[in-house]
Amino acid sequence: MKRLLLSFVLVALTTSLFAQLPISLGIKGSINSTKITTDNAIAGASSYTLNDLKADAANGFNVGAFLRLKHNKVFLQPELLYSVQKGKTTYSIPTSTTQSGLEGAVTQHMDVKSVQIPLLLGVKVLDLKVASVNLMTGPAMSFILDGSEITLNKTDGVAVDPSLYDPSNFKNNTWDWQAGVGVDVAMLSLDVRYAWGLTNVSEGVSNNDPTVIGFKNKGNTLTLSLGIRLF
Template identity: 30%
Template sequence: MKRIFFIFSLVLCSVIGHAQPIFDLGLKAGLNNSKVSLDINDYSEESITKMHWGAFARVGVGKVYVQPEVYFTRKGGEFKDVGEMAAEFNYKSVDVPVLLGVKLLDAKAVDLRVMAGPVFSFVTDNDADKFNFLEEQYFKDRYTALQYGVGVDVLFLSLDFRMEHANKVYNSPELEAKNRTFMVTLGFKIL
């Protein structure tokens, strides 16, 4: 058993020793296409498009990396009742994703990546007071979500396409709401 552990340790050190370290730091901005889904039948939901901006880091070895980020974003959705009266709900948050990624193509000028991981969202503002069927005390001031997607790096530019599925952002005894967001982000590597 000790020999197997010793051989495994030598092989692992050899692989890590030959792998190139990854360290990137940059700024990013992009568009969100967000939709808040309600669990009642009286309203239909429509998506809205908002923006996000922030910073990212990428740290890893070889083709595997961890990508923590922080960005400021606006999300929400549009609701239509049976009378076709539209109302738009927006909220602002600070999102902190921690993504695990793998480079599928690792060339000198172009990298193709896949990534997934949790997102921790901290709501800073919402416009719930505009709706007679939503009560502000039931909006969560923080929630978690799951993000996954693909990305491509060309020289110092980084382009990501991601989906985000959030847990409940609103939870009252009568109503639950969840957020789903598609994101397109362009990043600029500083380091």
């Protein structure tokens, strides 16, 4: 009951504060380019390390909505987005590993689907009358959804037996830090952001099976967004 009452008070105070600020609501769509970095260690085979690691950026998208709460030149912008991020990493697994079938050059593809909630603090740095320029930064939390997957392929294109690795080894939620610049023209908002991954997207082996390999993966993402403010 105390927690329920405290939650009610916090919601009431927040609503009261927001009610004093000019609020705008909008929808947005984005394209993103994510580079997935992989830890050099092989979980499940801790005495071995990967060789010739190389991360390549891959494209995905975001769609969702945002609020903007303004106070003079400063604004708070929470967002709710459905996000699809993809990445590719290539490396060489030593032939001395016990996981027969994984040795040699391997390409790891990641397809991460999530609900993302950025909370950005922004400031208008330039007002050109017909347009304004903003800077923004803040944290974002993502809830990883079912359907996210990791796939491994040998360099000849043959899929690796999924019993040798964990294809659904994702954390429940992740954090990153975003920063960028935006331009507002009439009811349109265009922004470019870069997000630094603060936590791993996948980590170790979820079933704790020492015969299964898992990889620590973290992503950094460049996003280009176009939004329309509805009011």
